Amino acid sequence: MVQKFARLAKSTTLTDLPAEAVNESCRILLDSIGVAVAGIYELKGKAGIEYGRLTGGPVGAGDATIMGTGDRVSVFGAAFANGELINTLDMDAVMPPGHVTPYVLPGIMAVGESLAKDGRSVIEAIAVGHEISCRIGMGMDYLRDTKDGKVDPPPVFGYAETIFGAAAAIGMLRGHSEEVLANGLGVAGSISPVNSQVAWFQHAPSSTIKYLHAGVLTQSAFTAAYAAELGHRGDIQILDDAEFGYRRFIGTRRWFADRMVENLGEEWRFVQLSTFKPYPHCRILHALIDEMTEMLDTNRIGVEEIEGIKVFVEGMVEQPVWLNREILTPHDAQFSIAHGIAVGAHRVPPGRAWMDPGLIFGDSVMNLMKKVTHEVHPDYVKLLTGNAASRPAKLEIRARGQIFTGERRYPKGSKSPDPASFMTDGELIAKFLNNVDGILPRANAERIVDLAMNLAKVEDMGEIMRLTAPTPGTAAAA
The missing domain is CATH 3.30.1330.120 (2-methylcitrate dehydratase PrpD)
Structure with missing residues (x-):
């Protein structure tokens, strides 16, 4: 499976993506910027920003932006902070296995900005990164599993499998070959964070780390992608070996390997399964x-x-x-x-x-x-x-x-048989503008909307990221 996912990552171009996948990738980017900027004053967001600064080298000397601050640090520091920010309000987009975007998108943002990647490349990375994470997640235990007409929650659960999509997306933007992409995915599986979410469910008041620390997973994804780039050989069999591989040590009871790769590259499941949250609540x-x-x-x-x-x-x-x-x-x-x-x-x-x-x-x-x-x-x-x-x-x-x-x-916010449940582009834009109001200059906010919703025409991802700097004189800019 690792090799099939690597082939998807290497071969996918914008023309391979259905219009719905392109549009959903744009919507995910816009929504994520809004909820991240809105989280800069909260504990999780502030801690993520400070740690991103601490690990990102001298502030101002880097080439990737921490959203809502204007700070430019290394890609590692920016991705750490932005992952935490996207998930701070718990208002970010969700899809199986649950939260995916806070783990997949930050690396795309950081690498896309640092390498001045165009919007077409960014869309490809967003789509593939979310699709891989979603497919693997759908083939594992799920919180809403049922058995014999009753709820049957798994004894071990979490979102650690998103490391595969996150690592693949970074490798795509860095121009890795199919072989290097496969090694990166093999490394990713070997260094995947544990799934500790069930413990988080059981202990209240709960840890502010939440169900999975986004900053940590983004760093693991970078480690996997760069390790492969630097010549490491990953465990290519890690997703195929049901007895000793990822299935066993990540703790999932079920493993539908065939479904994970069924119609891969032809059917983009993340599009229909992604939902947007109107409320900053579970x-x-x-x-x-x-x-x-x-x-x-x-x-x-x-x-x-x-x-x-x-x-x-x-x-x-x-x-x-x-x-x-x-x-x-x-x-x-x-x-x-x-x-x-x-x-x-x-x-x-x-x-x-x-x-x-x-x-x-x-x-x-x-x-x-x-x-x-x-x-x-x-x-x-x-x-x-x-x-x-x-x-x-x-x-x-x-x-x-x-x-x-x-x-x-x-x-x-969901795609369902009830058309009223779908969050339209207009509603999503209104959510974004409300979230950044009073933090970003209005002109910047409107420009971000235009660029993100027309991402395929953007020449440099950095243009979007640099627009997330706050209004001078606000507390966010201090």
Whole structure:
């Protein structure tokens, strides 16, 4: 399989990609820049920036940009920081196995800028990097696995397999031969981070490292690509050997190798499976927040009128990280079911405003959180197996002595049988502009939109990255 993925990485050109894959690559880039810039004031983002500066050589002497700062450091420092920034608000694009973009895109951004790569090359790397990561992830254990009509979450899980797509994308931009690309993928499998996400689920309040430290994986991907470039021989059999290879030591129970490479280069699965998040909160609540907001607005129910909210959730979220009500940091607010519903009920425009301590720790949100209860959705497994885009949501709101009920199957941002769930280009652009408002100059923001959405015409990726510098005089520019 390593050699097949290497062949895909070496042979794919823009003309091989369907229009939908080109457009989705552009959308992923634009969305990621927006959520990264919006994360510069939060703990995870600030720590990523500082470590990126620390490891990136003298600030200003490098050739890759840390988004939202204007700092130019080495590709290694920039990719580390940008990976952390993209994932800071938990508002980044998702696809199987879960989060992919924070691990795959930062290396593309950094190398693309440092080598002044054109937009066509960047699109190719984005598409191939996401496709490889998505395909391998789909062939392994999945959080929403079911068995005999019941939820069957894996004992070991995570997003470490994205290292393959990340390493391939770096190698593509650096012009590696098919042989070097294959060796890079072989090295990537051997140095892959462990999948520790299940431990993260179980320990609340949870680690701010989250399910996988994006900065660390970007560095591992660089190590793999550069090791191969410098002559190292990778383990080419690492994905084929089901007994001793990647399957065994990464801890997955299932391994559908044939599906991983089925119609490779002809069918671009990441396009249909990618979704965009309108809220800076774990995806499990999005359909519930969509439906709750509509119910509150339609019935003109004020927060002060709410006597209780009961939500019916996915069975796989009956774990401490989501059940947590001990909100110590904005990070905790990104995963708590009860707190997320309470914040959503306040109808604050989603974005970095949801990270405002005045909102998160305010009496109104904290008091409403106490009124939120939940149960597992009775038809969760049936609806999920009927369509993979399903995130079954049902809720009851008690107010004015009445019970208001609502139900929704597909959250906004997904591609589903419901056309309304798709996030249009216009909606995605509005999300981006809201996220960067007050940080980037408006002219820069609008120029980024134009360049990112027409990426195939861009002559130098660095033009986009340099536009992510903040407005002079803002705290971000300090």
